[in-house]
Each structure stands twice: as C-alpha cells, then as structure tokens.
Amino acid sequence: MKILVGMKRVVDFNVRIQVKKDGSGVELAGVKLGLNPFDEIALEEALRIREKGMQAEVIALSIGPADVQQQLRTALAMGADRAVLVETADAVQPLMAARILLEMAKRENADLVILGKQAIDDDCNQTGQMLAALWDRPQATFASAVELKDKTLKVTREVDAGLEVIEVDLPAVVTTDLRLNTPRFVKMPDIMKAKSKPLATVKLAELNVAAAPALEAVSYAAPVPRKGGHKVESVQALVKELHDRGVLS
Amino acid sequence: MSKILVIAEHDGEKLNSSTARAVSCAAAIGGDIDIAVFAADGKAVCEAAAKLKGVKKVLRVARAENAKPLAAVLAPQVAKLAAGYSHVLAPSTTFGKDVLPRAAALLGVPQVSDVMKVKDPLTFERPIYAGNAIVTVKAPEKPCVVATVRTASWAGCGEGGSAAIEDASTDAALPSHSRYLELKRDKTDRPDLQSAPRVVSGGRGVGSKENFAIVYKLADRLGAAVGASRAAVDAGFVPNDLQVGQTGKIIAPDLYIAIGISGAIQHLTGIKDARTIVAINKDPDAPIFQVADLGLVGDLFQILPELEKALEKR
Numbered sequence: 111m112k113i114l115v116g117m118k119r120v121v122d123f124n125v126r127i128q129v130k131k132d133g134s135g136v137e138l139a140g141v142k143l144g145l146n147p148f149d150e151i152a153l154e155e156a157l158r159i160r161e162k163g164m165q166a167e168v169i170a171l172s173i174g175p176a177d178v179q180q181q182l183r184t185a186l187a188m189g190a191d192r193a194v195l196v197e198t199a200d201a202v203q204p205l206m207a208a209r210i211l212l213e214m215a216k217r218e219n220a221d222l223v224i225l226g227k228q229a230i231d232d233d234c235n236q237t238g239q240m241l242a243a244l245w246d247r248p249q250a251t252f253a254s255a256v257e258l259k260d261k262t263l264k265v266t267r268e269v270d271a272g273l274e275v276i277e278v279d280l281p282a283v284v285t286t287d288l289r290l291n292t293p294r295f296v297k298m299p300d301i302m303k304a305k306s307k308p309l310a311t312v313k314l315a316e317l318n319v320a321a322a323p324a325l326e327a328v329s330y331a332a333p334v335p336r337k338g339g340h341k342v343e344s345v346q347a348l349v350k351e352l353h354d355r356g357v358l359s
Numbered sequence: 360m361s362k363i364l365v366i367a368e369h370d371g372e373k374l375n376s377s378t379a380r381a382v383s384c385a386a387a388i389g390g391d392i393d394i395a396v397f398a399a400d401g402k403a404v405c406e407a408a409a410k411l412k413g414v415k416k417v418l419r420v421a422r423a424e425n426a427k428p429l430a431a432v433l434a435p436q437v438a439k440l441a442a443g444y445s446h447v448l449a450p451s452t453t454f455g456k457d458v459l460p461r462a463a464a465l466l467g468v469p470q471v472s473d474v475m476k477v478k479d480p481l482t483f484e485r486p487i488y489a490g491n492a493i494v495t496v497k498a499p500e501k502p503c504v505v506a507t508v509r510t511a512s513w514a515g516c517g518e519g520g521s522a523a524i525e526d527a528s529t530d531a532a533l534p535s536h537s538r539y540l541e542l543k544r545d546k547t548d549r550p551d552l553q554s555a556p557r558v559v560s561g562g563r564g565v566g567s568k569e570n571f572a573i574v575y576k577l578a579d580r581l582g583a584a585v586g587a588s589r590a591a592v593d594a595g596f597v598p599n600d601l602q603v604g605q606t607g608k609i610i611a612p613d614l615y616i617a618i619g620i621s622g623a624i625q626h627l628t629g630i631k632d633a634r635t636i637v638a639i640n641k642d643p644d645a646p647i648f649q650v651a652d653l654g655l656v657g658d659l660f661q662i663l664p665e666l667e668k669a670l671e672k673r
Contacts, residue, residue: 205469234472239460248537268599269453272544279536325496339652345665357614
C-alpha cells in the first residue's frame with residue numbers, strides 16, 4: 111500500500127511569535143522553523159504501519175518554498191521512503207492545500223493519507239477534512255489509535271465527549287491527535303542515509319490544480335494580554351478574596 | 360440581509376450548549392437565524408433549539424443514517440441545506456471541526472475557523488499561533504460564508520424564543536464507507552467541562568492518577584468540572600477529554616483553579632477567557648502566576664485539603 115503523509119513547515123512550537131508593528135503580519139524573519147508537530151506524529155504512524163510488516167511505501171509530501179527540502183530531509187531521516195515537494199512561494203490555505211493533496215493522492219494512487227489535525231501556525235484544523243470531501247473518501251479525524259485490517263481502518267478519535275471509535279474503508283484520510291504516538295528521534299546515521307533517498311520537486315504551476323478561493327487577511331494584531339493579579343499568603347486569604355469577588359456565591 | 364444556518368450539536372437527546380453560543384455569533388452577524396438538527400429522530404433536540412432566543416426556524420433533518428455524527432454522512436446534507444443561506448455556522452467543538460470543513464470543501468468555499476468576533480458579515484477575527492496573534496480575515500461572499508465559532512468567545516444566546524419546527528430533507532447521496540462503532544466515556548455526574556461555570560484543573564504537579572482524587576474532591580466541593588493540562592493527560596493521570604488548551608478544550612468558566620499546572624502557553628490559550636483564574640503551584644516563578652488573578656504558592660497536598668475545609672465552613 112501507499113501512504114502519503116503531509117508535512118507542513120511551521121514556526122517552531124517553542125517560539126513565541128510577535129505581530130509586526132504595522133499589523134501586516136507575523137514576524138517570521140530569523141525565526142526557527144520546523145515540522146508541524148502533528149505532522150511528525152502522522153509520519154511516525156505511517157512508519158509504524160510499515161514496520162508492522164505491512165508492504166507499504168511511505169511518501170512525505172510538503173507544499174512550500176524550495177528550502178522546505180530541508181524539512182523533507184528530516185522526514186526522510188525519520189524513515190520516509192521518498193519525499194515530494196510541491197514548490198510554491200505563495201502561502202497556501204487549507205482548501206488549496208486539499209486540492210493539491212487530492213491531485214498528489216491521485217497521482218500516487220495513495221491508499222491512505224495521514225495528516226496532522228491542525229498546523230500550529232494557522233490553527234485551522236481543516237485540510238484533512240477538505241481533502242476527504244474532495245476525494246469523496248472517509249475521514250477519521252483527531253486519531254489517537256489506528257488499527258489496520260485488510261482494507262479497513264479502525265480508528266479511535268479524541269472527541270469532546272470521550273473516545274469515539276469508527277471504522278472506515280480505504281482509501282481514507284486520517285488526521286492525528288497528540289496521543290497517537292511519540293515520534294522517534296532522528297539518529298546521525300539516518301541523516302546520512304536520508305541524503306541518498308529520492309526527493310522530487312514539482313512546481314505547483316505544473317500541477318493541474320485550479321486556484322482555490324481564499325480568505326483575505328486584512329490585518330494582524332497582538333491579543334489583549336490578560337493582566338495577572340497578585341499572590342495571596344494563605345488559604346484563608348484566598349477564600350476571602352474569592353468571596354469578595356463574588357465568585358463563590 | 361444575512362440568512363444564517365447554524366448546525367446544532369447534540370447527542371441525540373440533548374442539545375449541546377455550544378449551539379447557543381454559535382447562535383450568539385449568528386446574532387452578531389445579524390439576519391434570520393435557522394438551526395439545523397441532523398438526527399435519527401431529534402424531536403427533543405428540536406424543541407430545545409426552538410426555545411433559543413433569536414431563532415426563526417428549526418429544520419429537523421431526521422433519517423436513520425443521522426443517528427451518529429459521522430462527518431462523511433452529515434457534510435453532504437449540510438452542503439445541500441446551505442443553498443439559499445448566506446452563512447453556515449457550527450460551534451468549534453470536535454463535532455463542528457469534523458463536519459464543517461468537509462461541508463465547506465463540498466461547497467467550494469474556504470472556512471473561517473474559530474470566530475472570536477464579527478466585524479461585519481464577511482469580516483471576522485480569529486486566533487492563530489495558539490492565540491498569540493489575532494488575524495482579521497475577510498471571506499468571499501459567494502456562494503456563502505462557512506465558519507466555526509470559538510465557543511469561549513461567545514456567551515449562550517439564552518432562551519425565550521419560540522421558533523417553528525419544520526421537517527426538512529435533502530437528496531444528498533450518503534456514503535457507506537464510514538461506520539460508527541462506539542463512544543467510550545467515563546460515566547460522571549460532574550458538570551460538562553466545556554460549559555461548566557467552575558473548573559478545577561490539575562497538571563503534572565499532581566503527580567499521579569491516584570493523587571488526582573484530591574482534585575476531584577475539591578471540584579465536587581465547588582460543584583465544578585474537572586480539567587487537566589496536556590502533561591497530566593499524556594502522563595495518563597486522566598482521560599483525554601479533560602484536556603484544556605490549544606489542542607484540547609478552549610473554555611471560559613467564571614472560576615478556573617489551576618493546580619500544579621506550570622502554565623505552558625498552549626494551556627493558557629485554553630483558559631484566558633476565564634473570568635477569575637486561581638493558581639496553586641509550588642514554584643513561585645511558574646508562568647501561570649503571570650495570568651492568574653489570585654496565586655497561592657505552596658504544596659498542593661497541604662493546600663487542597665485546607666482549601667476544601669475552608670470552603671466547607673462557608
């Protein structure tokens with residue numbers, strides 16, 4: 111089987127981003143970049159399916175500027191068999207990403223597409239659902255456990271009410287939640303090995319994908335910071351203050 | 360004038376309170392507000408939805424396939440029902456997040472996720488980077504605007520309405536490739552975390568699953584729901600549905616008590632709309648104290664029993 115894994119490059123999760131003073135965007139110059147953590151979980155899950163003895167080819171796919179190759183090399187070092195970069199200098203919103211992924215899923219004849227449930231930059235949480243819709247295939251979002259049986263997947267989903275279990279036929283789209291797995295660390299020999307793995311680049315303009323309608327970003331602002339209060343010295347003082355504020359009544 | 364369709368969240372019997380919050384967002388957009396209830400039966404849910412203030416019509420789409428909320432089954436019906444509406448909204452819960460983007464893609468429109476504020480019927484504020492920035496986005500007007508509503512940003516619309524309930528149906532072809540098996544949940548009499556006015560949350564500092572008993576005890580004393588940081592869930596102290604934060608539940612209770620939670624930015628994202636935040640932590644430099652209205656430094660295993668007792672006396 112062929113497993114396609116979406117890998118988005120985002121601002122590293124440890125970076126506290128700043129909004130530009132003129133409100134035109136978020137300051138990205140010189141900021142550390144890395145793979146979206148949910149996408150690393152997606153890749154790890156694909157690798158585990160392969161390592162369970164399933165005949166599977168794992169393809170890491172990204173959409174972005176030419177230097178995203180660097181992050182795809184990391185994906186190859188983690189264990190992807192090959193990587194594809196759909197190259198574009200433009201920012202790509204979820205509906206457009208879904209259209210590109212659909213085209214690639216079809217070209218690759220993918221049986222399974224695994225994506226992170228959201229990217230930690232735009233926090234949209236849409237792309238997997240949109241791909242599944244356009245592909246007219248099942249979606250199993252927010253997965254915390256995936257079990258492959260023949261041509262079906264049993265997926266445990268983290269939902270507000272608890273854990274929901276669904277079964278879907280392949281081909282299907284899975285989006286990962288945090289507790290699906292813990293991605294492996296990349297070892298030095300793997301980084302060397304990754305250098306000889308195939309990494310193809312295809313220009314977005316060369317794909318037969320029509321531009322999707324998009325949201326227009328009007329302006330950016332820093333959130334109104336929450337003002338901290340003060341510390342109290344004792345439980346009694348705490349209870350008194352809570353009472354005075356009327357939150358215990 | 361706008362014509363807004365709000366997709367109701369429910370469990371087959373009860374209307375989820377997040378629906379009333381989405382209706383508030385619809386009211387801020389302005390115009391006629393209808394609610395769609397997809398269910399196997401859904402009569403009781405429709406009756407509850409009809410009472411919501413400002414709702415004109417409740418559309419009951421009853422068919423056996425709608426018994427469980429499968430996005431692949433619901434989204435084609437949502438997309439069909441959207442015809443004639445200027446906006447389609449759903450709460451930004453795991454339900455809305457699952458269904459609505461699928462419907463948006465079928466409609467060929469981009470989705471606005473997590474609307475915090477309505478600037479005009481096409482322009483919205485939404486959080487990005489775990490709430491570290493707010494972007495104002497403008498959605499294309501045609502064919503319609505599809506958006507999920509960040510529930511912590513909106514109070515419920517309240518009751519007092521008496522909307523008409525109408526049966527509705529669509530000719531959407533429904534797939535058989537997705538099947539619901541079961542929902543595993545801890546049975547609890549405690550209030551629902553998403554909507555509870557009081558929440559007591561524990562973090563890594565609580566130390567173990569067993570130790571979490573003191574968090575539950577305090578919560579019960581206050582009639583509060585129990586939440587947790589990602590660290591506590593990852594460590595297996597509590598189940599996943601208690602997670603509060605960027606990738607868990609975003610909540611806005613009147614009172615939030617954070618116990619043994621250091622206050623990672625991803626957690627603070629989930630609580631910053633709480634009215635009063637209380638932090639109890641042994642580390643005086645924990646980031647949680649920078650956002651807490653009231654902080655108490657010390658050993659939670661001493662403080663909590665004492666606090667519980669002090670509350671009992673009152």
